[in-house]
Amino acid sequence: MTDPTPAAVPGRSANQAARADLYRRMDVQHLAPLWEVIANLIPAEPLSPCEPAFWQYRALRPFILESGDLITAQEAIRRVLVLENPGLRGQSRVTQSLYAGLQLIMPGETAPMHRHSQAALRFVVEGRGAFTAVNGERVAMQPGDFIITPSWTWHDHGNPGEEPVVWLDGLDVPLVQALAAQFHEIPPPGAATGPGARRPPAASYGNNLAPLDAPPPFGPTSPVFCYPYDRSRESLEAMARGCEPDASHGWKMKYLNPLTGGHAMPTMGAFLQKLPKGFKSLPCRSTDGAVYSVAEGRGRVKLGDAWQAFEARDHFVVPSWTSAAFEAEDDCVLFSFSDRAAQEALGLWRERRG
Ligand code: GTQ
Numbered sequence: 001m002t003d004p005t006p007a008a009v010p011g012r013s014a015n016q017a018a019r020a021d022l023y024r025r026m027d028v029q030h031l032a033p034l035w036e037v038i039a040n041l042i043p044a045e046p047l048s049p050c051e052p053a054f055w056q057y058r059a060l061r062p063f064i065l066e067s068g069d070l071i072t073a074q075e076a077i078r079r080v081l082v083l084e085n086p087g088l089r090g091q092s093r094v095t096q097s098l099y100a101g102l103q104l105i106m107p108g109e110t111a112p113m114h115r116h117s118q119a120a121l122r123f124v125v126e127g128r129g130a131f132t133a134v135n136g137e138r139v140a141m142q143p144g145d146f147i148i149t150p151s152w153t154w155h156d157h158g159n160p161g162e163e164p165v166v167w168l169d170g171l172d173v174p175l176v177q178a179l180a181a182q183f184h185e186i187p188p189p190g191a192a193t194g195p196g197a198r199r200p201p202a203a204s205y206g207n208n209l210a211p212l213d214a215p216p217p218f219g220p221t222s223p224v225f226c227y228p229y230d231r232s233r234e235s236l237e238a239m240a241r242g243c244e245p246d247a248s249h250g251w252k253m254k255y256l257n258p259l260t261g262g263h264a265m266p267t268m269g270a271f272l273q274k275l276p277k278g279f280k281s282l283p284c285r286s287t288d289g290a291v292y293s294v295a296e297g298r299g300r301v302k303l304g305d306a307w308q309a310f311e312a313r314d315h316f317v318v319p320s321w322t323s324a325a326f327e328a329e330d331d332c333v334l335f336s337f338s339d340r341a342a343q344e345a346l347g348l349w350r351e352r353r354g
Contacts, residue, residue, distance in 0.1 A: 046321035050095045051087035052303035057313035073109040095289035097339040099173035105159040113156035116184040120149040123168040123335045129161015144229025150221035170337045172267040222257035222264040236274045248284035250275040269340035275328035283325040286351040288338035297332030
């Protein structure tokens with residue numbers, strides 16, 4: 001085996017000055033020597049500045065509510081506390097490819113309509129009575145509901161209820177940014193639901209019926225845009241009755257696009273898993289860094305080397321290729337999302353047990 005590092009190249013010391021001179025002259029032509037950077041560019045395993053991170057809901061909730069006193073949803077456009085990865089501060093990223101934040105909407109507020117290329121998903125953390133609308137079609141938001149906003153669809157949020165409502169937002173912002181494919185638009189003045197908003201109601205797809213011969217309304221994204229928690233929970237229980245839990249994941253399900261059988265969104269995968277009381281998982285790592293929102297129960301998660309206790313509404317990040325393990329003190333239900341859909345579509349996704 002030859003060592004590719006520059007130090008091992010024969011004659012290095014002899015021509016060091018000549019190389020430095022070459023780099024300097026070709027730099028003017030925007031040329032750079034690969035051999036100086038190849039080890040970091042093509043590492044043996046995923047190399048990411050993303051760090052394991054944990055947000056205890058009890059500690060952050062006062063900050064969310066305080067922001068509710070200081071800025072309106074109308075002024076903020078979206079009143080969100082961004083979950084910034086400690087290894088990626090200032091970049092509004094929770095992983096290299098994903099954005100996450102906790103959005104608050106107070107009773108009586110609306111967050112104005114817009115649309116963007118970035119796809120969004122929501123997992124409702126706290127409160128009842130809010131809605132989100134996609135192309136003018138409203139769905140109620142209940143704790144535990146998984147709701148998606150497909151790329152380039154008009155959407156707004158409102159809270160005609162009586163409680164503050166908080167949900168986790170997941171967007172593929174950094175991924176779309178890496179591709180420089182971002183567009184954003186606000187509706188022309190006076191438009192009620194945004195132009196071009198007509199489509200069959202999502203409910204028909206949710207009942208496993210699709211209009212004959214109609215094209216999928218959102219392209220590669222699921223036409224169902226609300227997956228209510230009680231129905232997701234029912235599916236998890238049915239799975240738990242039917243088979244043994246996976247040694248690493250317990251009973252884990254993915255949110256489907258019923259038209260394709262694939263992930264609900266083309267860039268992001270979303271999952272719901274149940275870990276039975278007393279479960280100790282076999283550690284596992286995968287190439288998709290994931291954001292978790294604890295829906296039910298208490299337990300512990302081992303992120304890299306450190307154990308962290310969790311309870312309902314806590315959030316944490318498992319970076320790409322970082323081993324994670326779980327111990328469930330109660331029956332636990334965890335929601336998570338990642339860029340797994342994109343990685344699978346590109347043939348990149350890998351997992352390693354143990
Ligand atoms: O709800 O449209 O957390 O556009 C960040 C950007 C939420 C949204 C975010 C957004 C939204």
